[in-house]
Amino acid sequence: MSRRRRIYEGKAKILYEGPEPGTLIQFFKDDATAFNAKKHEVIDGKGVLNNRISEHIFSHLNAIGIPTHFIKRMNMREQLIKEVEIVPLEIVVRNVAAGSISKRLGVEEGTVLPRSIIEFYYKNDELNDPIVSEEHITAFGWASPPEIDDMMALAIRVNDFLTGLFLGIGIQLVDFKIECGRLYENDMMRIIIADEISPDSCRLWDVKTKEKMDKDRFRQDLGGLLENYREVAKRLGIMNENEPPRGSGPVLVKSD
Missing domain, CATH: 3.30.200.20 (Phosphorylase Kinase; domain 1)
Incomplete structure (x- = not known):
């Protein structure tokens, strides 16, 4: 290689x-x-x-x-x-109270929210990714008002799709995080979804048992x-019941 x-x-x-x-x-x-x-x-x-x-x-x-x-x-x-070009924001869509919104607002975990809520967080590990408003985003030039509109529209569409996808396999979509990027094609620029969408970036609960099927198992030392x-x-139909997740995979190539 x-x-x-x-x-x-x-x-x-x-x-x-x-x-x-x-x-x-x-x-x-x-x-x-x-x-x-x-x-x-x-x-x-x-x-x-x-x-x-x-x-x-x-x-x-x-x-x-x-x-x-x-x-x-x-x-x-x-x-x-x-x-x-990654927009330096995390877009979080919440359908059910869990995680930081429960701590910030005192809403009991598991409470279905009155409507889906979209939040923005500034991507900065040193600051612990603080929650920010649209005023912050535009004032500091992280994104323009039309870009904010595009990101929110994409987030709503992704939420609609993911909610149905997971509900169809007995999983409740509690919340999820996406990132967006600017794609430059010729003289055109458009906002698109980037990064990943996986159990690392979604909160997923079994519909019947409410068992957590996401990274909260690691955050909260639940195991499994x-x-x-x-x-x-x-x-999701992408892995056979007895198929192991082959950990070895391709060799990671180191570069200087």
Whole structure:
């Protein structure tokens, strides 16, 4: 395997230079992190599952006309994606109270919200990704008002799709996080979905038992993270019941 130039490394993924201009290779690591990496473990096979689940979701989003950076899955751990300029915001859509909104507003976890709520967080690990308003976003130039409108519209469409997708397999979509990027094509720029959508970025509860099937199992020391990610993949129909998430996968190429 030839050496590739590393573009960026985050907590859960590495981006490498792609084979064609305007493309990147997104590598899914096995690292599990919480509380801005204050808690960290390596869980063999997690990256393989997230790659498969995110591929499945992004392929469906592309098919129904929701623009994403996803082009194709290359192997067990890597995707070919379009290169975008990431907007420095996390867009969180909440359907049920859990996590920080319960702590901030004193809403009991599990309370169905009156309507879906969209929140913005500034992507900055040193500041612990603070929640921000549209006023902050425009004042500091992180995104323009039309871009905010586009991101909110995309978030609502993704929420509608994911809610139905997961409900159909007995899973409640509590909330999820997406990131968006600016895709430049010729003289045009448009906002598209980037990053990943997986149990790392969604809160997923079993409809009947309310068992958590997402990264809260790691955050809250519940155990069984890999088993629950595998169950999500199995219900989505992308993994056979007895298929192990092959942890070895392709060799990670180190670059200077």
